[in-house]
Amino acid sequence: MVQKFKAHIEGHLSFLKERKLLIACSGGLDSIVLTHICDVLDLEIGIAHCNFKLRGKESDEDEKFVLEIANRLRVPYFVTNFETEKYAKDHKLSIQMAARELRYNWFQEIVMEYQYDYVLTAHHKDDNLETFLINLSRGTGIDGLTGIPEINKPYVRPLLPFSRNQILEFAKKNKITWREDSSNQNTKYLRNKLRHQVIPELLAINPNFLQNFETTLNNLKQTNTFVKNQVDRVRNDVFEYSELGTIRIPIHKLQQYDDPKTYLYFLLKDFGFTAWDDIFQILTAQSGKQVFSPTHRLVKNRGYLLLCPIIEDVSDRIYKIPEEENMIIIPSGMIKLKEVSDVSNTDLKTIYLDKEKLKYPLIVRKWKEGDYFYPLGMKGKKKLSKYFKDEKLSLLAKERVWLLCSGDEIVWIINYRADNRFKISPETKNILKVTIT
Structure with missing residues (x-):
């Protein structure tokens, strides 16, 4: 030996x-x-x-x-x-x-x-055989039979x-x-019962049972390798990764395969999901339908499934920015504030404000139902819920929205749209540049 x-x-x-x-x-x-x-x-x-x-x-x-x-x-x-x-x-x-x-x-x-x-x-x-039989008796996928x-x-x-x-x-x-x-x-333990009562009977029926089992195990391993390679190919095709940690799965791509439910099972099983009936139904459910695992959630959003980790609930968290502060860190990034003499190009991560119109301390908070603002470049006010609908934001995207506020008034839907009331004008004396990275 x-x-x-x-x-x-x-x-x-x-x-x-x-x-x-x-x-x-x-x-x-x-x-x-x-x-x-x-x-x-x-x-x-x-x-x-x-x-x-x-x-x-x-x-x-x-x-x-x-x-x-x-x-x-x-x-x-x-x-x-x-x-x-x-x-x-x-x-x-x-x-x-x-x-x-x-x-x-x-x-x-x-x-x-x-x-x-x-x-x-x-x-x-023999331990391998016992483990195989235990998994088989409890119900398992191919991983449990290898x-x-x-x-x-x-x-x-x-x-x-x-x-x-x-x-x-x-x-x-x-x-x-x-x-x-x-x-x-x-023999009150299942493994011992299999070892002393079940396996001896199997060996009595066929003395080559252990050798045949090893052959079967090798065949199952080869099959499992083939399945994993196929799933990897599909994963590379249908998984779209975002910088926020969310994975988008286009439903139309998934449905191009012969058995989309089976592929969905193999794509999601490593994320801890067990409610497979609910997951399979989500393919045809209305937007907003969710299924949870201990670590992740799956959300239907129009033609996509969105997969993301479950993160800490920060819906009640509020950050205050005193006038003397020039930086603050929030869950979605770092906000920097700086007085400047002129304006350069703006984008979704940068806005310019008339500092004299602001009330300190500024407040950063999550949005809530009933919130409204005056979108920059538009006349009149608009509810945030209507703005999100028009922008076609998913449930996950809406949950990640933070607001920069002056008192009770919204200054900026961070990463999206500034408010018209705080824009700079020819009369502006102090320009405040606000950036999130």
């Missing part, structure tokens, strides 16, 4: 050689064999052990056993103790999920502090090509001792 492991490293994981490797070692069969082989191959390793305090004295004996291994091999040793049950309760997690979260967070701390290049875990072929990734930096799983039987035979042949985790026999 050492030679096969070495060949696998050289053929597929050669980047591990001459690197600093941290082995996640529970003291069980798999991680002890992984530690032994890495030592035989003279790889630079350290050992990290988590005591989850779930099995009383047995957990403490595991910790002691792994320490003895590290001392015998003369390699760096890291150990931590977790109050796993309390953490699970406080964070409303299962014990297994709590333990997983705790250990991976701790591994990351060691990697950062001690400059390890990779963390090796001892997942093997198994445990061999490389998910900084984590590497070099034992994935080997079965539990191969690992066990190697340990017995080389008289390697390990610790047995009694909780691994408890």
Whole structure:
């Protein structure tokens, strides 16, 4: 097995050689064999052990056993103790999920502090099958059926090509001792039930089941790669990126493909969405329809879908600019104010004001229903809601609008239109240039 492991490293994981490797070692069969082989191959390793305090004295004996291994091999040793049950309760997690979260967070701390290049875990072929069946039983997409990734930096799983039987035979042949985790026999956990009851039946039906599963897994991985390449091609075609972090998806472009709903699923699934029925209906919904994920929202705006991160609500935030201030930072940029002697070209990011018409402190705030202004170059006043409609601003664009105000009067719809009441005239003595960057 050492030679096969070495060949696998050289053929597929050669980047591990001459690197600093941290082995996640529970003291069980798999991680002890992984530690032994890495030592035989003279790889630079350290050992990290988590005591989850779930099995009383047995957990403490595991910790002691792994320490003895590290001392015998003369390699760096890291150990931590977790109050796993309390953490699970406080964070409303299962014990297994709590333990997983705790250990991976701790591994990351060691990697950062001690400059390890990779963390090796001892997942093997049987673990892959168990994970596949768990995901299958819960309902999953193709990603959930492609198994445990061999490389998910900084984590590497070099034992994935080997079965539990191969690992066990190697340990017995080389008289390697390990610790047995009694909780691994408890079939109240789904993984253990699959390991002890379901998979043995599958192997009894077909002794080549594990090998056939590996073939199926490789086929699924190839299919998944093909799908991702197709989705990348569509993404490059339909995603339009803006400087404000919003992605526009033209619906007519999406509908040119044979199955737009399927493509929409693959385009959006990495943004945390789960309400797929609502998302598919948004294609034909009225403007303003929204669907939320924990991190993003999708908005229908005429012929487009707008995808953007959920940002902090600043609708009630107000910024004051005293007369002596010449700069202020707001969420949409930096406002600079400067007295000038003449006027150069204006644009949407720059306006010129008659300073004597202003009341200080100036105020920057979000717009609200009922707001109106006197558009520069036009006669009369106009409600902002009507102005936004005429300008065809999306819901997202309207939410990002900030106003520069003098008292209760709007001076500038920032980035859009100035107010006629504060424009400079031949009688203007003090010109104030206002710019947002």
